[in-house]
Amino acid sequence: MSNKADVDVQTFINEQPFSRFQWLIFALCFLIVLLDGFDTAAIGYIAPSLIQEWGVTKPDLAPVLSAALFGLAAGALGSGPLSDRLGRRLVLNVSVLVFAVACLASAFAHDLHSLTVWRFITGLGLGAAMPNAVTLISEYCPAKRRALLTNAMFSGFPLGAALGGFLAAWMIPQFGWRSVLVLGGVAPVVLIVLMLLWMPESVRYMVAKGMPTERVRAVLSRISAAAAGARSFHLTEVSSAAEGKRGLAVVLSRSYAVGTLMLWLAYFMGLVIFYALINWMPILFKDAGLDPKTATLTAALFPLGGCGAIFFGWLMDRFNANRIIAIGYALTAAAIYAIGQVAGEVGALVLVVFLAGTIMNTAQVSMPALAAAFYPTQGRATGVAWMLGIGRFGGIAGSFLVAELARQKLGFSEVFMVVAIPGLIATAALIVKQFAEPGVERERRTGTEAEARASLREATQGAH
Structure with missing residues (x-):
């Protein structure tokens, strides 16, 4: 590689072992998303x-529960185009500062x-941070491990989210509910210092912008x-559909429009489920007869299951990613329905909540990797950010959905039956995406296979 005057950035990243520098970027992005x-x-x-403290009712809480989600949507929708214009690093630093304060x-x-x-306002920062962390790490990953590492x-x-539940169960009785928010503000301040010291700009972005x-x-x-011997760098994008376009013009172009809409719909429905349950499960479980601490700890098991996304990432790098995630959403619908059937048995409830959370979060956490792989560099940050931003309205809908179901006096099992339906809709959306974009997907797979063959030839020649 050092003898080459002109170097393709992604090919270079594909050929090198995953370095300490890339692990550092991974760790910083992981911490951003963890605090998010x-x-x-x-x-x-x-x-x-x-x-209890302010004497408000459950329906009164709907605006405060959904306020961050409106901010998350606005932050994501605005940050994607900004990131494609100003860079990933600047937008990340500012967004973490906003949600910390x-x-x-x-x-x-x-x-x-x-x-x-x-x-x-917290949501504005959170919404801007997450898609840019996904974009940055995806642009530093080798192609054959991108979904695994992004997931x-x-x-x-x-x-x-799970850590918040476990800490809240301990901190609130000891120090009051405000202590949870203090911790949520102080921790990212420390992270900002580390980011200013060590977080680089996306190298793919720098090349695309002609830096x-x-x-x-x-x-x-x-x-x-x-890389020391390289005199110039370039990017080879698999798809030519984005030529002359940037940001939202790429995302909504003819080649990407249907896939974009299906990504939005699937992520929207996934967040209907996630926020309907993460915001309301402690209250629903308490109303079902669990003591407050047990209700909080049981609810905290739901987001904990997201670690299963690592396995999904491995599958996505080897098989059809659309189908893998679609199966996950279908299983999610069945598992959410099952929660409503075991309310009276704490042991069974704990097991089913953890299982449902594992499946649901695995599918949902896999979506940004799917979006990052779908779009070219000129529109990747916007594509990921807009999927996350549009999806946030699903979170808002989920928060108000359970409030409305409570107002209609639906029973415990009926609430979970209704909340399971979006999982089936998300499944259908990814199936449509698979069949509506065969040209783009086939071109992308062909390009990836050609890139892999070229890397293998170079490695073989180097060995001889």
């Missing part, structure tokens, strides 16, 4: 305390109105010293 999950889910865990301020709110405002990084979100060769070489040299 913690801060997003925190409001659900403190909701029972708000009802706003979450800390939320801890000092004294009524639902002020808490709702601060939760919205492993994104699994920090449900793990952070100085010296800057690209300096970053790639931290992956391998083989």
